[in-house]
Amino acid sequence: MIRASVLFVGSLAAILMSFVALSVFPAVQLMEIEPTEGRIDYNFAESQGRQVYMREGCIYCHTQQVRPDGFGNDIGRGWGTRGSEPGDYVFDFPHLLGTMRTGPDLADIGQRQPSRDWHLSHFYNPRSVSEGSLMPSYPYLFEIKSEAEVLASDVVVNVPEAFAPDEGVIVAKEDVLNLYAYLMTLKQDPTN
Amino acid sequence: MPEPSDPLNEGARRPPLDRERPLEPEGMEAPPMWLWVTIFAAAFFGAYYMGAYVGDFSADPHYMYRDRVAAVADEEPVAVDGGQVYTQRCQTCHQADGEGVSGVFPPLNRAEQWVTGPEGRPIRILLHGMEGEMEVRGNIYNGQMPGFGRLDDEEIAAVLTHIRQSWDNDASEITADQVAAVRDAEADRTAPWTADELLTEERSTVPGFDDTPVADE
Amino acid sequence: MSTTAAASVEEKKMRPPEGWREEVDASVRWPVIAFIASGTFWLIVGSVLALLASFKFNHPEWLVEQASLTFGRVRPAHLQTMIFGWVSMTGFGVLTWLWARLLKTKMRFGWLQLVSVAVWNVAMVIGTIALLAGFSRSIEWVEFPLFVYIIIIGAIAIAALPLFEMLRRRRVHHLYVSIWYIGAALLWGPFLLITFSLPIYEGVAHATANWWFAHNILGLWITPVGLAAAYYFIPKVIGRPIYSYHLSILGFWTLALFYNWAGLHHLVGGPAPQWGVTISIVFSVMMVIPVVVVALNHHMTAFGSLKAVLRSPTLRFIVFGAMSYTAVSLQGSFMSFRFWQEITHFTHHTVGHAHLGVYAFATMVLFGSIYYIMPRLTQWEWRSSRLINLHFWTTALGIGMYVVALTIGGILQGMTLLDTSATFMEAQFITEPWLYARSIGGTLMTVGHLIFGYLLYSIILKKGPELEGPVYFAPVLRSGASSSSAS
Numbered sequence: 001m002i003r004a005s006v007l008f009v010g011s012l013a014a015i016l017m018s019f020v021a022l023s024v025f026p027a028v029q030l031m032e033i034e035p036t037e038g039r040i041d042y043n044f045a046e047s048q049g050r051q052v053y054m055r056e057g058c059i060y061c062h063t064q065q066v067r068p069d070g071f072g073n074d075i076g077r078g079w080g081t082r083g084s085e086p087g088d089y090v091f092d093f094p095h096l097l098g099t100m101r102t103g104p105d106l107a108d109i110g111q112r113q114p115s116r117d118w119h120l121s122h123f124y125n126p127r128s129v130s131e132g133s134l135m136p137s138y139p140y141l142f143e144i145k146s147e148a149e150v151l152a153s154d155v156v157v158n159v160p161e162a163f164a165p166d167e168g169v170i171v172a173k174e175d176v177l178n179l180y181a182y183l184m185t186l187k188q189d190p191t192n
Numbered sequence: 193m194p195e196p197s198d199p200l201n202e203g204a205r206r207p208p209l210d211r212e213r214p215l216e217p218e219g220m221e222a223p224p225m226w227l228w229v230t231i232f233a234a235a236f237f238g239a240y241y242m243g244a245y246v247g248d249f250s251a252d253p254h255y256m257y258r259d260r261v262a263a264v265a266d267e268e269p270v271a272v273d274g275g276q277v278y279t280q281r282c283q284t285c286h287q288a289d290g291e292g293v294s295g296v297f298p299p300l301n302r303a304e305q306w307v308t309g310p311e312g313r314p315i316r317i318l319l320h321g322m323e324g325e326m327e328v329r330g331n332i333y334n335g336q337m338p339g340f341g342r343l344d345d346e347e348i349a350a351v352l353t354h355i356r357q358s359w360d361n362d363a364s365e366i367t368a369d370q371v372a373a374v375r376d377a378e379a380d381r382t383a384p385w386t387a388d389e390l391l392t393e394e395r396s397t398v399p400g401f402d403d404t405p406v407a408d409e
Numbered sequence: 410m411s412t413t414a415a416a417s418v419e420e421k422k423m424r425p426p427e428g429w430r431e432e433v434d435a436s437v438r439w440p441v442i443a444f445i446a447s448g449t450f451w452l453i454v455g456s457v458l459a460l461l462a463s464f465k466f467n468h469p470e471w472l473v474e475q476a477s478l479t480f481g482r483v484r485p486a487h488l489q490t491m492i493f494g495w496v497s498m499t500g501f502g503v504l505t506w507l508w509a510r511l512l513k514t515k516m517r518f519g520w521l522q523l524v525s526v527a528v529w530n531v532a533m534v535i536g537t538i539a540l541l542a543g544f545s546r547s548i549e550w551v552e553f554p555l556f557v558y559i560i561i562i563g564a565i566a567i568a569a570l571p572l573f574e575m576l577r578r579r580r581v582h583h584l585y586v587s588i589w590y591i592g593a594a595l596l597w598g599p600f601l602l603i604t605f606s607l608p609i610y611e612g613v614a615h616a617t618a619n620w621w622f623a624h625n626i627l628g629l630w631i632t633p634v635g636l637a638a639a640y641y642f643i644p645k646v647i648g649r650p651i652y653s654y655h656l657s658i659l660g661f662w663t664l665a666l667f668y669n670w671a672g673l674h675h676l677v678g679g680p681a682p683q684w685g686v687t688i689s690i691v692f693s694v695m696m697v698i699p700v701v702v703v704a705l706n707h708h709m710t711a712f713g714s715l716k717a718v719l720r721s722p723t724l725r726f727i728v729f730g731a732m733s734y735t736a737v738s739l740q741g742s743f744m745s746f747r748f749w750q751e752i753t754h755f756t757h758h759t760v761g762h763a764h765l766g767v768y769a770f771a772t773m774v775l776f777g778s779i780y781y782i783m784p785r786l787t788q789w790e791w792r793s794s795r796l797i798n799l800h801f802w803t804t805a806l807g808i809g810m811y812v813v814a815l816t817i818g819g820i821l822q823g824m825t826l827l828d829t830s831a832t833f834m835e836a837q838f839i840t841e842p843w844l845y846a847r848s849i850g851g852t853l854m855t856v857g858h859l860i861f862g863y864l865l866y867s868i869i870l871k872k873g874p875e876l877e878g879p880v881y882f883a884p885v886l887r888s889g890a891s892s893s894s895a896s
Contacts, residue, residue: 001453001584001589002582002584004576004584006592007588007592007593008592008596010662011592011593011596011597011665014665014669015596015597015600015669018670019604019621020477020623022550022621022670022672022688022689023604023610023617023618023621024609026251026613026614026618026681026682027609027611027617029251029614030613030614030682030684032251032420033251033612033613034416047522053547054545054546055481055482055544055545056479056543057479057480057481057484057485057547058481059549060405060484060485061480063755065311065679065680067256067677067678067679068257068260068678070257071254071257072678072751072754072826072827073829076829077280077833078276078280083253083254083678083680084679084680085253085680085757086253086516086612086613086680088294088680089616090611090612091612092611092612093610093611093612093615094548094615095548095613095615095616095619097613097616097676097679098679099754099755100756100757100759101756101826102466104833107685111342111625112280113284113285115285115336116336116338117335118284118285121293121296124896125339126469127469127470128293129284129285129293129296132834132837133469133837134466134469134472134837135469136423136469136473136479137469137473137474138479139473140474140475140476143272144496153438158295158296159295159296160293164295164354166477166605175790189342207788208785208788208790209430209434209788211430211879212430212645213420213645213646215511215641216648216649216650217650217654218585218586218650218651218653218657219651219654219656220651220653220654221652221653221656221657222653223655223656223702227701227702227705230697230698234698235698236694238694238695241690241694245683245687246684246687246688247684247687248681248684251682252682253613253679253681253686255683256682268884279832324770328761335739340848378871
């Protein structure tokens with residue numbers, strides 16, 4: 001090639017085509033999508049919890065998308081009852097679909113595992129309830145208080161003795177309670 | 193084609209810039225025939241795949257699986273597998289061996305009062321959940337179990353039957369009708385149960401099923 | 410094998426004066442060194458972050474007290490420092506040198522590039538600290554806060570200005586194939602960053618834009634620079650022309666037309682519109698064309714020069730990289746198919762594939778390029794062929810272990826996840842030995858990076874013995890065998 005203009009115009013035209021087709025067009029097409037029945041925007045605590053999910057990088061090990069019957073085994077694993085639809089995500093920015101399943105899918109975690117006791121113990125140390133788990137512990141989302149310091153409003157976390165601190169009790173910080181609140185919004189059928 | 197030279201030796205013992213050969217202009221060899229065949233094959237396959245799977249250009253993500261999902265829905269309903277419901281819903285807390293997690297989640301195995309005792313109790317626990325202190329096999333637990341009332345009657349009956357007949361447990365089956373009866377009787381209930389409430393006789397039985405409650409202890 | 414089209418009358422009119430290489434190299438010396446040195450700094454930072462993340466898979470209780478060192482923060486920091494620090498900054502140094510050499514033109518306004526390096530480094534520092542401090546945007550491949558990318562786009566623009574200015578004063582008529590790749594990448598990179606930063610996506614559309622973008626950063630920003638370097642150094646060091654100009658043209662334009670459509674295969678099975686995913690799978694398969702064309706062009710050029718490949722550090726790294734490019738691209742075409750993604754999607758298999766591309770291809774080509782460029786810029790030889798050799802083997806074996814481990818481990822993980830009778834934990838347990846192997850591979854690579862960092866430090870500051878001749882690997886073949894390499 002001799003002319004630089006051919007190069008620049010050609011390469012820009014090439015990328016412009018796919019940008020319009022694969023980036024802009026889906027945005028336009030999905031603008032009209034109705035939210036799944038029962039799905040509402042996040043409240044303050046839930047959106048704060050979503051920030052914690054983003055901050056701690058949960059997407060690097062957890063997806064939020066169920067593949068349909070006939071492709072993969074997601075429904076067989078109990079991760080949901082149907083393939084995920086665009087309507088499940090209308091209030092999401094950024095999207096947190098994820099690409100890795102070092103841990104299980106969370107698209108329906110609010111329905112599969114609603115127990116706050118379990119989630120808090122699991123965040124404090126995943127191995128306390130799930131033997132052999134590779135998930136990191138998040139001790140910095142909790143504080144250790146002596147029994148006397150515990151306020152009535154504090155959420156005290158029970159963990160098995162082997163994982164409990166030598167002294168004092170474990171109290172959940174606001175961040176982890178918000179994170180739990182966010183996880184509970186992840187339901188394939190938000191009406192119940 | 194000329195013999196390839198060895199420029200790596202030519203410039204030895206000279207500064208880097210002096211031991212370079214000019215970059216020669218590209219050769220003009222024609223692409224071989226097999227390459228054209230490969231290109232044609234890739235394009236042909238691409239066109240086929242596009243035609244087969246591009247779908248209807250709607251926003252539908254699972255267009256190609258709709259038939260299959262419909263076919264599955266048409267099949268005869270299979271009996272609910274209580275073991276599977278247990279794995280998916282209960283196992284993370286109460287563990288595969290039904291022993292729970294010490295100090296956090298009570299065991300289901302040999303938990304006489306709560307699991308294998310009168311049928312009304314486990315059904316109520318599953319429908320609305322439970323909170324507060326409770327004693328199971330001599331240990332005190334103080335937690336909060338969420339209700340699973342959104343499971344349908346068959347699922348609740350299947351998983352309770354599974355729990356009542358697994359490990360060392362050997363209690364009677366629970367039927368979907370029993371679950372429906374309790375669900376009906378407690379329709380106004382939203383709060384989780386406490387241990388004291390469930391230990392009353394009224395909350396131990398299944399209304400309309402006149403089996404005498406098994407005495408505690 | 411003479412060319413008639415390119416060596417035209419025009420070409421003779423523009424012929425640069427004797428000694429133009431010294432002039433040209435001198436004009437880009439400090440900007441290129443600054444880019445390469447900065448990139449290498451980020452390579453070492455990124456390697457430490459990578460090791461932290463990898464070891465956490467082996468010992469999940471390790472370093473959990475510090476929020477800033479949790480896996481979910483360290484991992485994006487690793488990716489971002491490697492992509493926007495190491496590959497992009499070093500790549501910019503390499504492409505600047507190639508650009509100047511191929512246009513045979515001195516760079517003016519080199520200080521603009523030095524400003525760019527400074528600004529870019531500041532952006533990288535802010536971005537990396539922000540990630541570790543908990544300000545991740547949690548968008549894969551673009552986790553830094555948005556303003557950091559605006560600074561980086563600015564830095565790229567500032568650094569590209571002197572290059573476009575050189576194009577107007579060029580002393581060649583015909584633009585060599587490497588120039589096409591670099592010129593296009595200089596438009597594509599900022600185009601991608603700008604368009605993905607637009608506030609027009611949400612929900613699933615954000616995911617489609619995300620993967621359109623992320624796949625293209627690899628394909629249209631990193632890959633072109635790697636291919637440009639391979640297209641230059643293979644014929645240059647061997648001393649033989651590129652096999653076919655026609656193949657070069659075909660390879661470039663098919664890459665430009667096909668690669669940017671391939672990204673949505675990352676969303677197979679997910680909630681993205683099916684038509685988009687299908688189009689991406691089709692173009693992932695069509696990528697076979699540019700890949701085979703480029704591989705053929707490089708192979709026919711290098712064929713019969715085994716001895717040179719064994720002796721020249723530059724060639725050894727670059728041929729390794731070029732072969733990896735073929736491997737990773739063909740693997741990528743295959744991996745896009747739905748039947749295969751059903752197994753490997755969401756597993757470590759994909760991570761192995763990503764490293765085959767960014768490391769075994771792009772990073773190895775950059776190493777090779779630097780081994781050629783630096784002695785010319787500093788007028789100083791590399792201090793030790795043994796250390797270069799060690800660098801090659803630690804990185805080559807390291808990435809080899811890494812890719813093999815995750816490729817196999819990922820398939821096993823995927824098969825177990827498809828098996829309804831296996832628990833989720835079983836799928837995790839089956840990956841654990843492979844994750845150990847990954848850590849060992851990663852450690853080897855990091856050792857290689859430290860050696861490379863030391864060599865680079867020595868040559869920039871002219872430390873070490875004053876050597877008179879080039880640093881080549883000792884001849885591996887005996888004389889009898891070497892003569893057979895002539896074809």
